[in-house]
Amino acid sequence: MGQAGRMVHDRLNHHAERMRGLLSITLLIGCVSATPAMADEGPDWTPCAADPRQECATVEVPRDYHRGEKITLAISRIRTAKPETRRGVLLLIPGGPGNSGLYRPLTHGMRLPREVLDRYDLVGFDPRGVGRSTPITCGLTGDDAHPRHLQAWPGPGGDITANVARAKRVAQACTRNELVRHITTRNEARDIDQIRRALGERKLSYWGVSYGTYVGAVYSTMFPDRVDRVVLDSSDDPDPRRVAYGWVNNFAIGVEDRFPDFAAWAAARASTYGLGDTPAAVRQTYLEMAEQVPDLRAYMFQGLYTDATFPLMAEYMRAARAGDPLPSIPLPPPDQYQNLYAVLNATGCNDVAWPRSINRYAAAVAIDRLKYPLTGGMPQNITACAFWPYPPAEPATRIAPSHKVLMIQNRRDPSTPYSAALKMREALKAPMVSVDAGGHGAYFANGNTCGNDAVTAFLVHGTRVSKDC
Known part of the structure; x- marks a missing residue:
């Protein structure tokens, strides 16, 4: 999906995070019904080792919701400084799938305006299998372990021979761990409800980004009475027949929507980078180079997530054309x-x-x-899922309408394209703030003041409107 920008301190961090979470696809979840049982006692909170501004704790959840064995989820929080105005919890649901969310109360939540921070405890978590939540790994070796393979980029001329062999190896390696079978979106929604219960909250508000929007939509469908205020930021098509397969296909549309922003930016700086003095010329330069320069397409895809990485990608292309040393591209450890x-x-x-x-x-x-040359066939390429030995344990969720949701979406998102978000809006019957901006992630990320204000008004006052920003 869904699926990371994500250079100098903030820019490098933003780009690396986007890279880790491609498919992009990131949310928050609103929880709780009128009658669910509450936990007898809350989590045992202690200062987080990496940053004591947050408190950390753990919550046990079923490994398999049909059996009794438990796994551990790592959770964190920053409590509101004004308990007298507190509305409840704002859960920050990370994207990916596979992104850590434990420190999102700091990295994302503390960007929020004071009127939001005064009303909510910010809560983060690592989803099952991620980070500090009973983590899993495929134990990949050699070139298979390189982040360039986060997406399945075909070889020269569109050859997929190497992709087929790699997909078979990855499927075999990843399914050695039994927990892998129980990592699903529906189980993440169930885990979120266990977090809600452990916090002693009857309802949750949440902010989900990218893949997190799908998690949030699934949660509101499975537990509709446990939802307060829900922000879904950068959504994709929730078609239950396709889900992640469809999200990957949609990368082709997203890059076509977004690349003109980079092309116009580079053309305006033709004297610096020499990539062309018109957007069309920059596009042609890129297409010619993409067939010759290893990893250019993979790096450019990530570079389109935020305007902040445009200079890095333009310099990478300039240096590659000139035969100069290439700038370093931030990659996850x-x-x-x-x-x-x-x-x-x-x-x-x-x-x-x-x-x-x-x-x-x-x-x-x-x-x-032929149809989408910028992405070179990657969105339709074979992955480990073609060789996955396990059928889905349960059908994908058909998203139900919710009157608790506000969506926000950039019009030129490379990972979760606007046309796909319209499918989510159709399923939820929810209002959507459409932002005239590019990049992945809108609310206090790559959006604009108008969009930010609309979401803030919803979180603070419950004002839920469709508007163009």
């Missing part, structure tokens, strides 16, 4: 990438059955390369 990639595959492959025919993928790649 190997252990973190292995964890991300394992959860990404587990979630995507367990939620829905993917096509199995190698010939089908090869034909789809050839067509996609």
Whole structure:
């Protein structure tokens, strides 16, 4: 999906985070009904080791919701400084699948305006299998472990031979761990409800970004009475027949929507980078280079997540053309990438059955390369899910309408395109704030003041409107 920008301190951090969470796809969840049982006592909170501004704790949840064995989830919080105005909890649901959310109360929550912080305790968590929540790994070795393979980029001319072999190896490696079978979106929604219960909250508000929007929509469908105020930021098509398979396909549309922003930016700086003096010329330069420069497409895809990485990508292209040393591209550490990639595959492959025919993928790649040349066939390419040995344990969720949701969406999002978000809006029957901006993530990320104000008004006052910003 869904699925990371994500250079100098903030820019490097933002880009690396986007890279870790591609498919992008990131949310929060509103929880609780009028009658659910409350936990007898809350979590045992202590200062987080990495940053004492947050408190950390753990919550036990079922490994398999049909059996009794438990796994541990890591959670965190920053309590409101004004308890007298507190409305409840704002849960920050990370994207990915596979992104850590334990420190999102600091990295994302503390960007929020004071009127939001006065009303909510900010709560973060690592989803099952991620970070400090009983983490998993596929134990990949050699080139298979390189982050360039987060997406399945075809070889020269669209050849998928290497992708087929790698997909088989990854599927075999990732399914050695039994927990992998229980990493699904529906189980993450169930885990969130266990977090709600442990916090002693009857209802939750949440802010989900990218894949987190789907988690949030699934939660509101499974537990509609446990939801307070829900913000879904950068959504994709929730079609239960396709889910993650469809999100990957949609990358082709998202990049076509977004690349003109980079092309216009680079054309305005032709004297600096020499990539072309018109957007069309920059596009042509990119297409010519993409067939010759290894990893350019993979790095550019990530570079489109935020305007802040445009200079890095333009310099990478300039240096590659000139034969100069290439600038360093921020990548997640190997252990973190292995964890991300394992959860990404587990979630995507367990939620829905993917096509199995190698010939089908090869034909789809050839067509996609002609229709969407910027992404070179990647969105239709074969992945480990084609060789996944386990069928989905339960059907994917058909999202139900909710009057508790406000959506916000950039019009030129490379990972979760605007046209796909309209499908989520149709399913939820929810109002959506449409932001005239590019990049992945809108609310206090790559959006604008108008969009930020609309979401803030909803979280603070419950004002829920559709508008163009």
